[in-house]
Amino acid sequence: MESELLTAAELAAKLxxxxxxxxxxxxxxxxxxxxxxxxxxxxxxxDVEAWLDAQTRTQTGQVVPSV
Structure with missing residues (x-):
C-alpha cells in the first residue's frame, strides 16, 4: 500500500x-x-488519519486509557 507523504509545513497547514x-x-x-x-x-x-481517529472524543472530559 502506498500513502501520500506530507511535509511538516503541509501537515501544519492542514491542522x-x-x-x-x-x-x-x-x-x-x-x-x-x-x-x-x-x-x-x-x-x-x-498515519495522520490514524492519529486523528485516536484523538476523537465524545465528551470534553473524556480520558483515554494509556497503553
Whole structure:
C-alpha cells in the first residue's frame, strides 16, 4: 500500500498549527507518527488519519486509557 507523504509545513497547514509546534510534538512523542528522511521528516497520510481517529472524543472530559 502506498500513502501520500506530507511535509511538516503541509501537515501544519492542514491542522492549523505551525511547523515548530509539530517539532515539539515530535520531541514529546504526542503527535502523529513520522518518517525521518535525511535531515527532514515526512508524515504518511495514513498515519495522520490514524492519529486523528485516536484523538476523537465524545465528551470534553473524556480520558483515554494509556497503553
Amino acid at each position: 492549523h498549527k505551525t511547523a515548530p509546534a509539530l517539532a515539539q510534538w515530535r520531541y514529546k512523542g504526542i503527535g502523529p507518527k513520522f518518517v525521518k528522511i535525511g535531515s527532514g521528516v515526512r508524515y504518511r497520510a495514513s
